[in-house]
Amino acid sequence: NPQLHLLLSNMEEVVISLNQHAVIEPKVMGFTGYPVPKGGVDCITRSFFRKTKSIINSQYTNSRQVSERVQLEQGSYVLLPTTFEPGEEAAFTLRVYSAKPIKLKLVDTTPSLVKPAVTQSRSALESKSIQQYQAVFMQVADEHRTVNAFQLHELLEACLPNDYIKSCASLDICRQVILTMDTSGTGRLSFSNFKELLVSLKAWQAVFRSHTKERSGILKAERLRDALVDAGFALSTSVVSILVLRYMRKDGTLRFGDFVSAVLHLSVAFNLFDKRDPLDNGTVKLSLNDWLHSALTC
Structure with missing residues (x-):
């Protein structure tokens, strides 16, 4: 309101x-x-x-x-x-x-990044549980031990534990993951990146469930703003409205895959802005080519 x-x-x-x-x-x-x-x-x-x-x-x-x-x-x-x-x-x-x-x-609200959305393993036990997927990763990886969006899609289908979490394993989301986590510019992820993704998915799942009614796996659109704050993003009303229009389903709700997609889009957007605003002025100047690159990357 x-x-x-x-x-x-x-x-x-x-x-x-x-x-x-x-x-x-x-x-x-x-x-x-x-x-x-x-x-x-x-x-x-x-x-x-x-x-x-x-x-x-x-x-x-x-x-x-x-x-x-x-x-x-x-x-x-x-x-x-x-x-x-x-x-x-x-x-x-x-x-x-x-x-x-x-x-x-x-x-x-003035848009700001409260905390990084992509997280690393915070415990040895968590890291060890993810390490079990290394063999599966290497089976689909190339000679450089990296995967592209299509191979990542196969990996998530094989590694994610249930249909609820697998809703974020679409090819479109895998492409977003590549754009978010690939720092080399090759369009591929290493196993280290893959581990960060699995840890982040677990954290995003916890945030998502904490804002769903009776932990039903369905997020009401009016709760999206609070959920995104817990994920790391403080957003203005106009930005939240765009996200709702983009991801809300016919019944006025979002599924976990929709939430993950929104988090990934925001992660890329904030990262792109921060790179072009080294002095933290809150404004950037872009050429048309830079604008198109940024808009299409998000």
């Missing part, structure tokens, strides 16, 4: 008005408001709402407009317009009326 930051320089009585644009079959809508600690203007996570009590609570109705008049102390607040039913979408306009100047802005 969108989050709007309201800043009051003085105690003020305000009128908050939420208008939905739909005339036919309007949604049941309303809004809530929460006090925000000083300096807390970044996108607020689910844990904040679990711990913080709302101080603004409108009624929820399917009328065109929902309004609430409230007296607020000086400080910062976050306003959260929502539909009553989860998973619904609706166009809206939120206005705040006051006798004195106030500040209202949309709160969003």
Whole structure:
């Protein structure tokens, strides 16, 4: 849901008005408001709402407009317009009326890499369990002991333990893996890369399952953002929306293979940007050729 930051320089009585644009079959809508600690203007996570009590609570109705008049102390607040039913979408306009100047802005996350998504083995036991696949790897590898996307596809089909995890063993995902993990530019992976992939898949599976309902193996689209944060990516609403459009299925959910594909795309995108932004300025300048190369690599 969108989050709007309201800043009051003085105690003020305000009128908050939420208008939905739909005339036919309007949604049941309303809004809530929460006090925000000083300096807390970044996108607020689910844990904040679990711990913080709302101080603004409108009624929820399917009328065109929902309004609430409230007296607020000086400080910062976050306003959260929502539909009553989860998973619904609706166009809206939120206005705040006051006798004195106030500040209202949309709160969003600045994209950042929280931690590397591709991980290495963290224990001798884990490394030993993966070592058993070396013989299978060498059977399909070339004389340089490397594999391409097609051979990687065969390997994952043979090595992944069940159909649930094998959903990420498609040829398209194998091509993404090559683009993500191949540092030599040959389009091939070594056994060391393959071990990193298996360890990473295990970590991504744990993240995915922790955000699925009753660990069912099906991730609701609205939980994708939190899952990606745990995988290592803090993303803006617009970026998450693109990922949802790209990977969400007809029933509004994602499978594990979809999640892995999103993680791989993001890994490549962040790596490409970091290489072109050595001073960490947050901006890069690209020629058309560089842009096409980067876009097609992602």
